[in-house]
Amino acid sequence: MDDDHGRLACFEPDGPSSSSSAVRSNLPPAVNEAGLNWSYGQLPGGQQLRVFGPLDKGVYFQGQNTSIDAYSPEGSAIFNPNARQPEILIQPAFNFGNPLHPAGSNDFSNEISVYDDIVTPAVDSVNPHFGANQEVYLENFDNYPSLRETHGYGFSMQDHSALPWTSHYEDQHPWTETMISLPHVVGNQGFPNGENGSREETEMTTVLSSLSVASQTPSPGSSRNKSEPDITSKEMFAKLVCNPPLGQATVIPPDTESVTFSVLLEVDPASQKQWQIALWHDLGGPDDEWKSADFQEVSADQEMLHVQCSTSPNKNQRRIYTLELPGKPNSQESFVRFTIKFRPDNDSPWKWARDHTSLNDGVLYYQASNFKQQELSHYLKGIDSDLSIETIAAETPDTSLWSLTAPVAPAVGDESGTSTHSLGLPFNFTRWFALVRLWIPWLAPRHGQGKFRPDKDAILASFLRHDGLHVVVLAISGVDDVLTVLKYDAEGNVTIEGKNDDEEPGISRVIIAVASTFEVANAAVMYQARRIAMAYAKSTGALEAELEAMKLADVKPEWLEGWSDGFAFCTWNSLGQDLTEDKIYAALDSLEKNDIKITNLIIDDNWQSLDNEGMNQIYRGMTEFEANKKGFPQGLAHTVSKIRKDHPSIQHIAVWHALMGYWGAIAPEGKLAKEYKTLKINGPDWTAIDPEDIMRWYNDFYSFLSSSGVDSVKTDAQFMLDQLGSAKDRRRLIRAYQDAWSIANLRHLSARAISCMSQTPQMLFHSQLPSNKPKLLVRNSDDFFPDVDSSHPWHVFCNAYNSLFTQHLNALPDWDMFQTSHPWAGFHAAARCVSGGPIYITDSPGQHDIDLIKQMTAKTPRGKTVILRPHRLGKSSQAYVGYEEQQMLKIDTYVGMSHTGISILGVFNVSQNHLSEILSLNDFPGTEKGEYVIRSHVGGKCTKPAKQSDKKISVCTELGTKGYDILSAYPILGPFEVKSGQVSVAPLGLVGKMTGAAAIVNLDTTVETNGRLRIWISLKAFGVYGIYISDLAKRSIEEEFMGLLFGKPIPLHCVKKSGTDENVLEIDIERAWNEGEKRVTWSNEVNVEFFIS
Known part of the structure; x- marks a missing residue:
């Protein structure tokens, strides 16, 4: 060499x-x-x-x-x-x-x-x-x-x-x-x-x-000289974590006078060095001149909650350093770069964080004080002249919104018409995020810097600009038989590609919004897309048909709540593809034996009657409505009846089927092909029900299911409509099948349906976006693959980012089943709990993690097992952080009313490295006002009360591989004047549950005339009810507290101080109920009164 x-x-x-x-x-x-x-x-x-x-x-x-x-x-x-x-x-x-x-x-x-x-x-x-x-x-x-x-x-x-x-x-x-x-x-x-x-x-x-x-700019000491001492030896240096983070872009709101920097330095327990930390930045310097600012060590460690989810305990010293960086850049579109340097003492050379963390400079983007309306050309250069641009009023504040349309050529014969138009070149941006069509049925996130170059067709793209503004672009499909996606060209322009299945010229539609946050801009484009989709549904008559079906079905909201809140079991990974009724009975008996009371059962693929036995599924078609005789010899109704008799806790039973019948559609020689009009699609490959007869077919099919005791469905393989090659077939089948299925599940199943493999743009905008009907459960990502280890962190990451889009659909995102006896089980369980969607398991018989199931579920006074869904759907809290950027995935959700409820943040390590991050109250949406304590589910400890204005480090989170935690920020109530003095409290909900805050239904606090504080709470289910009490350590349980459950005294042995937090009182209301009379009232909620003297 x-x-x-x-x-x-x-x-x-x-x-x-x-x-x-x-x-x-x-x-x-x-x-x-x-x-x-x-x-x-x-x-x-x-x-x-x-x-x-x-x-x-x-x-x-x-x-x-x-x-x-x-x-x-x-x-x-x-x-x-x-x-x-x-x-x-x-x-x-x-x-x-x-x-x-x-x-x-x-x-x-x-x-x-x-x-x-x-x-x-x-x-x-x-x-x-x-x-x-x-x-x-x-x-x-x-x-x-x-x-x-x-x-x-x-x-x-x-x-x-x-x-x-x-x-x-x-x-x-x-x-x-x-x-x-x-x-x-x-x-x-x-x-x-x-x-x-x-x-x-x-x-x-x-x-x-x-x-x-x-080397890094500037670079004093960026390369180590051989004569320099090695200060990174094991006994001298362990880890450095910064907030705002290195290697990331942080947007600074316009009312911010100074930016608070916090550094957590972990050093060897034996180290006696007086470490020095400095911020190296280019704020305010001429010609981007960099300068140094010293951090000050603070004694905040005792007030900081350290969350550790790792196989090996961390015994290092933790030292906290902070500084304030005042001022703003001279120009609105300029930004500030920064990094960290450190050394153990004055006699040692400075070392750069980049050399030891492999993280680039962090960047601060400062937003202007006032949002200014600009022309679209201010954000995109070189927009095609044949695009029609309309400025429209946004439903969100401080938002610019445009509607763009582009002509698309008509279809000729079986060939769809296509067109490509340049939307222009985004400029002055630093990062982009897109949701792309991973393949036909599924969406997935993509992230990048520099030119916009997603590897797949995108339906949504967002750009973070240097001025801290967000430009969100949404391509709309499902209107006038036109499919629209976003691509790019060699110059980096965003392009609009339209595919028209109609014989008449069509229109591609794109919505663009600019706002100070991604969430606001994203909401603006989605609200406008809904208006367009609803207007189109009304013009075609589909809207009226669905409303009439819902009226006839008399759908009750509480029915849907019971369907989505129930704990479910699916047969797919559990029992495999060779499905029989005996296997289902055995699996349910195993659950019952382990005291696992499920509410919903999903009988997945392979119960149907099919042709071509032994061939690949894609070559098998559905022959009749009745179940196959081999696995279900006495018919579907018999199986369902026996399940309901033997397992009365099961309220809802769903069966799987493909949208077109089965993977291979309809068997050409079966009963169904003889009773309904059919056609050949994709050449001679498949036989399908003709659109003229699909409404009758679905009506008869779901009528049969309902008469058999089935009250819900999982309808899969919906993407197959988008695989149709003929433009004629596409325009005849795509909408007709969607509408027939929607009306049938409304009429016969009260909208209890799971839509699966349906993230094709035509379905997203035509069936899932309009808000004229009850919300459906809609699968939010590709499948759970239990045997593919690398798929598990990606599965959670993908769902969290897909939810940035699907949160605005008229749907409840379903993050798919998982297994509780799996190496990634806790990771999946925590993700499902913060998702805000359904939870269902697919455990093999006898292989269950009972403790994990109890963390996800709770039992009501009527014996029903429920999950504790937050009120808002979980989604990634950061739009622009890529999968392998060595940053924790953060999923935020919320319980209760805005600014008075409980903010929940799930943190997940999706990397193969141990990660540490500093979190503050600012990371919890909805905590802008008031004082809060943050509680870790994994560690069971709370922070000291804090406000956002305090600018304190609240939590240092350390996660190993497969690591996760759920952090909940509870508002402090009080202080209240009671007999013993002042006291502040925070009801925590059910502390043994991952999202125990979501168990809170209602809450009221009053100080009675006798000087006692009364805390009344209504909970969804039983468990251990926790209350944060500011001075609990000095109080006596026997003398200063009293509790009532449904008006009856709670035994003293059911109340104790937490073993993990000195300020948390734990009240085991489930034990009190089981030891008491168990009188069921008219309400399905648990009412608890607690008194503090």
């Missing part, structure tokens, strides 16, 4: 690249400083290699598709997924992405384009996910293109060799090299039928060599 001083050694399969030095010398600082978290290099044979590890400065890909350059200043093993995430630096002559993992596919392998001028690198922060096996992923793109987005194929470094790194130093720029031998392709990591992306043996050797990358 050529290691001459100052030269770049770059190896390709055929030898060194002659152009390497030239590329290096011409590499501009803008490219060097562009921070990414992942990338891949294209290798021979159409395969891809992921490069990852603790590359402290980054990886650089040269323009040729077989050349990769990398370096690590610390000489760490590059293939180490447990290290802090590296930065990746890309020259945009090399298109890049992640085609291998569902977390963030970006496949530009067939679109290699070279840019003559490098101005803004094409950067993206979407990342792959690496499991504990240290996998290097490869894939042959030519095989299974429709599946490559789902899982990918892997190499395990445990099975293949990797030469160790060797460290060098040149001009104080260290570099290293490694050689990786990848002898052969291993198979599938989770495809249902075990497909292998490439069955050929492949020999390849890749040499990764280093590149001297420009």
Whole structure:
């Protein structure tokens, strides 16, 4: 290898690249400083290699598709997924992405384009996910293109060799090299039928060599000299966490006079050093001059709640440092960059946080004091002249809103008409977020920096600008047979692509909003989209038909609440595809034996009567309404009747079916094909019910189900309508099937239905957005895959980001079933609890985590098992944080009335590294007014009371792999003057439950004339009722407290001080009920009165 001083050694399969030095010398600082978290290099044979590890400065890909350059200043093993995430630096002559993992596919392998001028690198922060096996992923793109987005194929470094790194130093720029031998392709990591992306043996050797990358600006001490002392040894330094975070963009509201910075430094327990922390920033300096500001250590540790969800306890010293950064940038569209430097004492050199966390500079975007209405051209350059633009009034405050339309050519014969229009080039933005069509039935999030380049068609995109404003773009479909999506062109313009199935010219519709927060802009476009969708439904008569069906069905709101709040069991992963009634009976008996009382049962796929036994599901069609004789010999009605008799706690029984009958639609020779008009679709492949007869077919089908005792359905494979190839079939079937299904489930099942695989744009806007009918349960993401380890954090991440869109639908997002006896069970359970949607399990018989189930559920006085759903749907609290950015996923939700209720924040570690973050009350929506305590579900402890204006660190959260917690901010009530003095309280709901705050129905506090504080609360169910009491430690339970349950005294032994928090009183009302008379009143709620003297 050529290691001459100052030269770049770059190896390709055929030898060194002659152009390497030239590329290096011409590499501009803008490219060097562009921070990414992942990338891949294209290798021979159409395969891809992921490069990852603790590359402290980054990886650089040269323009040729077989050349990769990398370096690590610390000489760490590059293939180490447990290290802090590296930065990746890309020259945009090399298109890049992640085609291998569902977390963030970006496949530009067939679109290699070279840019003559490098101005803004094409950067993206979407990342792959690496499991504990240290996998290097490869894939042959030519095989299974429709599946490559789902899982990918892997190499395990445990099975293949990797030469160790060797460290060098040149001009104080260290570099290293490694050689990786990848002898052969291993198979599938989770495809249902075990497909292998490439069955050929492949020999390849890749040499990764280093590149001297420009150091951080400014860079005093950014590279370590060999003579400098190592202050990062185990006994000296452990961890540094900053808020606002490094590597992220933080928007500063217009009324903020100064920004509070907080740093948590963890050092070895034996360290006696007086550590110094400084903020390095460019606020207020001429020509972006950077300057230093010193942090002050504060004694806030005793007031800070430290939440730790890790397999190994953290014994380090924790030191807290804060500072105030006053002032604002000189220009509205300017921003402030910052990083942290630190040292153990005055005699040691400064070290940079970036060198030890692999995190880029943090950025602050300051919003202007007054929101100004601007023209759309202020945000997008080069809008096509044939777009019609209308400024409209928004329903949200301080929002600019536009409606854009573009002509779409008509369909000709079976070919749909298409058109593409440029929406323009977004500018002055830093990050983007999009929801894309992962594949036909599902949506998924994408994130990036630089040019807008999603790998898939997007329906929603948002851009965070340098002035702190958010530009949200929404493409509307399902109107006039036009499908509209967002794409991009080579110049970075957002493009509108329309597909028209109608024989008349059509219109693509796009809504754009600009506001000071993503949530406001997002709500504005969704509200306008609903107006458009509702007007179209009214014009077609679909609206009146649904309203008439709902009137005839006399749908009761309480029925729907019982359906969505009940704890459910699904047979799919539990019992497999060879389904029989005996297996269902055995599974339900197992649940009963373990005292698991389910409310809802879902009988999933394979109960139906089908043709072509033994063939793939896609080739099997539904023959008749009745269940198959092999598994259900006495018919569906008999099975349902026996279930209801043996298990009276089960209130609702649902069955699965595909929207078109089954995966292969209707059997061409079956009873149904003889009784109803049919047609051939997608050529001769499928037989389907003709749209002229689909209303009658659904009416008869659901009438049969209802007469059999089935009162709900899970209707799957709805995306198959969007797979129809003929424009004629599409315009005849897509709306007709949706309307027939909606009316039938309203009329016969009182809207108890789960819509699945239905995130196609035509269904999102036509069936799920209009608010003229009861909310449906709608699956919110791809399936739960119990055997694919890397799928679990992605599953939760994807649902949280999809909910940014689906929260505005007339739907209850369903995050899918999961298993409680699974390594990721707690992670999934916590996510389901904060989702605000249904919870159903699919445990194998006898394999249950009873304690986990009790954390998710509670029993009512009437014996019903319910879940505790927050009042608002859970969603990601941060729109622009990518999957592999080494940041915790935060899901926020809320219980109660605005600004007086309880704010809930679920925190999840979706990475393979231990993560720590600092949280304050500002991270909890709805806590702007008043004083709060924050309680950790996992740790069972509360913070000290705080206000947002206090600017205190409230919580330091440390999560290991698979780590999670649910933090709830409870408003402090009081102080109240009682006999013993002043006291403040906060009713906590049911403290043993993940979302126990959602158990609170009503609450009232009064001070009686005798000087006692009366706290009256109505709860949804039984459990351990917790109350935060400010001076509990000095109070006597026997002398100063009294409790009543339904007016009867609560025994003293049911009341105790918490073992985890000295200020929390625990009242076991479930035990008190079980030991008492158990008198059921007219109400299904639990009424508790508690008195404090």
